[in-house]
Amino acid sequence: MLAKRIQPMVFQARRLYVELMFQVMGRALQAVSEIDSAVQKEARALPDGFLFEMMVMPDGSRLIVEHTGNGRFHYHGDSAPRPVDLSIQFKHIAHAFLVLSFQEKTSVAFANDRMLVDGDISYAIRMTRVLNRLETFILPKLVAKRAVKEYPSNLHLPEKLLSAARIYLKVATHFVETVRA
Amino acid sequence: MTNQYYEFFCPVKVIAGKAALEHIPYELTGLAAKRPMIVTDKGVRAAGLLDPVVAACEESGLEIISIYDDVPPDSSTDVVRDIAGIYRSEKCDSIIAVGGGSAIDTAKAVNILVSEGGDDIAAYSGAGVIKHPLKPFLVVPTTAGTGSEVTSVAVITDTTKSVKLPFTSSFLLPNAAVIDPRMTLTLPPHITAATAMDAMTHATEAFTCMAKNPLSDAYATAAVKKISTSLLQVMDNPKDSDGRLELAQASTMAGIAFSNSMVGLVHALGHATGAICHLPHGLCMSLYLPYVLEYNLESIRAPLGELLLYLEGPDVYSATPASRRAEASISALRKMRDELHKRCKLPRTLKETGSVEEHQLDTIADMAMDDGAMMFNPKEVSLDDARAVLKRAWA
Ligand SMILES: [Fe+2]
Numbered sequence: 001m002l003a004k005r006i007q008p009m010v011f012q013a014r015r016l017y018v019e020l021m022f023q024v025m026g027r028a029l030q031a032v033s034e035i036d037s038a039v040q041k042e043a044r045a046l047p048d049g050f051l052f053e054m055m056v057m058p059d060g061s062r063l064i065v066e067h068t069g070n071g072r073f074h075y076h077g078d079s080a081p082r083p084v085d086l087s088i089q090f091k092h093i094a095h096a097f098l099v100l101s102f103q104e105k106t107s108v109a110f111a112n113d114r115m116l117v118d119g120d121i122s123y124a125i126r127m128t129r130v131l132n133r134l135e136t137f138i139l140p141k142l143v144a145k146r147a148v149k150e151y152p153s154n155l156h157l158p159e160k161l162l163s164a165a166r167i168y169l170k171v172a173t174h175f176v177e178t179v180r181a
Numbered sequence: 182m183t184n185q186y187y188e189f190f191c192p193v194k195v196i197a198g199k200a201a202l203e204h205i206p207y208e209l210t211g212l213a214a215k216r217p218m219i220v221t222d223k224g225v226r227a228a229g230l231l232d233p234v235v236a237a238c239e240e241s242g243l244e245i246i247s248i249y250d251d252v253p254p255d256s257s258t259d260v261v262r263d264i265a266g267i268y269r270s271e272k273c274d275s276i277i278a279v280g281g282g283s284a285i286d287t288a289k290a291v292n293i294l295v296s297e298g299g300d301d302i303a304a305y306s307g308a309g310v311i312k313h314p315l316k317p318f319l320v321v322p323t324t325a326g327t328g329s330e331v332t333s334v335a336v337i338t339d340t341t342k343s344v345k346l347p348f349t350s351s352f353l354l355p356n357a358a359v360i361d362p363r364m365t366l367t368l369p370p371h372i373t374a375a376t377a378m379d380a381m382t383h384a385t386e387a388f389t390c391m392a393k394n395p396l397s398d399a400y401a402t403a404a405v406k407k408i409s410t411s412l413l414q415v416m417d418n419p420k421d422s423d424g425r426l427e428l429a430q431a432s433t434m435a436g437i438a439f440s441n442s443m444v445g446l447v448h449a450l451g452h453a454t455g456a457i458c459h460l461p462h463g464l465c466m467s468l469y470l471p472y473v474l475e476y477n478l479e480s481i482r483a484p485l486g487e488l489l490l491y492l493e494g495p496d497v498y499s500a501t502p503a504s505r506r507a508e509a510s511i512s513a514l515r516k517m518r519d520e521l522h523k524r525c526k527l528p529r530t531l532k533e534t535g536s537v538e539e540h541q542l543d544t545i546a547d548m549a550m551d552d553g554a555m556m557f558n559p560k561e562v563s564l565d566d567a568r569a570v571l572k573r574a575w576a
Contacts, residue, residue: 045551110556111392111443113188116308121347122551132561 040071086119187394206241214275326376328436330358375463407431445558
């Protein structure tokens with residue numbers, strides 16, 4: 001009886017968490033692309049106006065960013081101004097949760113068939129590298145090591161941006177504690 | 182509990198061994214196919230490899246309606262459209278691909294067009310576009326390396342836009358792969374060596390890259406064992422049909438392994454080198470394999486060490502301390518490359534190929550960074566890393 005009432009709450013918390021994390025990542029992508037040269041270098045190879053989406057199948061939360069040129073990303077929230085060029089799709093919200101709560105590395109999630117790429121695979125590789133770089137910025141070192149294949153040695157970001165992102169993260173991890181079972 | 186999760190899929194019936202070709206009529210009849218078309222290339226026809234296939238069918242009263250034997254080494258959208266046109270005008274109802282990677286990829290693409298309709302194969306490019314089973318399709322590989330008979334991928338060049346179009350769908354998989362030792366008996370030594378090293382690389386990368394899983398591991402280790410045991414024997418005695426069958430089976434097994442667990446940096450560098458310097462794929466694999474394993478070493482020590490058992494056998498494995506096994510596996514592969522160089526001059530370094538110039542290395546590295554295989558390499562590869570591996574492979 002109790003299980004039946006608790007489960008929907010867990011599901012809802014997970015959905016909220018994924019939605020919130022998409023927002024955190026979208027804003028952070030834009031912020032990092034304004035100051036980090038490694039991210040800019042990766043992004044410059046994308047066409048101007050390139051729209052990138054990360055979403056949960058079949059029609060769950062999503063995150064949309066645009067490469068506006070010169071290595072800069074613009075966060076569009078959850079709606080795209082036109083059809084997206086590259087979409088990374090989680091097969092289920094449970095898989096999105098694993099990745100966005102940093103329990104599973106993005107590359108591992110790909111390897112484990114947790115998500116699909118719709119679009120040019122070489123752009124997907126590039127965006128994965130950008131996301132890895134992003135995760136090392138917004139996560140404490142210990143957690144970041146779990147989330148990316150390798151922790152880079154050359155991180156130079158204003159402490160201000162880091163702490164702002166980490167505040168989001170604190171709110172976010174609160175959900176993990178609640179939802180993890 | 183770990184987060185480990187995996188998927189494994191291979192619905193291809195494998196028909197392998199002596200007189201395997203003679204099973205083709207039965208298999209096609211079982212799929213209600215009566216009017217097969219053969220898709221192949223000039224080399225296969227010139228080597229007389231079509232004769233036993235056609236004879237096997239005709240003896241059972243199954244007429245081959247049409248033979249297209251002009252698939253180029255780098256197949257294009259035009260070729261695919263032409264073949265589909267012939268298939269339709271001859272009212273064929275099934276396809277038999279006889280050949281290596283290019284003939285097989287072409288036949289997969291033709292099957293998309295004749296099953297889904299239309300003339301524009303580019304419209305079906307991408308992942309998951311095809312939603313229905315295609316026409317009955319058999320593959321008879323004539324090289325032992327690519328594993329294309331068990332992969333759900335085809336790559337076709339769009340000549341007008343000069344881009345390579347990828348097609349991915351489990352419906353591209355053939356109904357059956359027919360592995361008959363007669364088909365690889367006449368492969369020249371350097372092709373035997375290069376294609377076997379391609380299969381060896383498929384197995385090694387499948388076993389050491391990120392998407393490895395228990396089922397693909399079983400196929401990968403069995404493939405490594407077969408290649409280590411049989412390759413040099415076949416090089417010394419090309420007419421050894423038992424050895425040829427071992428290599429052909431190993432190639433299929435390695436194909437099953439890597440199509441379920443993907444490949445890594447060796448393939449990323451190899452694809453780029455193939456595109457820029459026009460070197461055969463198998464040769465590129467042989468060139469890079471040991472250098473990439475050295476680069477990945479600390480991330481793959483355990484699985485690479487385990488491979489020693491299949492590369493060198495139980496005696497060497499048990500005589501080697503556990504902490505040295507990974508290095509010993511790399512030495513075993515280097516030794517194999519030296520032996521192949523002795524027997525057929527298969528190059529071991531980029532310089533030895535005579536087709537690569539040192540100033541091209543940076544272009545190769547740039548291109549490799551965008552390759553899909555990068556995703557599954559166990560170590561995160563930076564541009565500088567890729568350049569460093571290429572430098573080591575240079576001479
Ligand atoms: Fe290969």
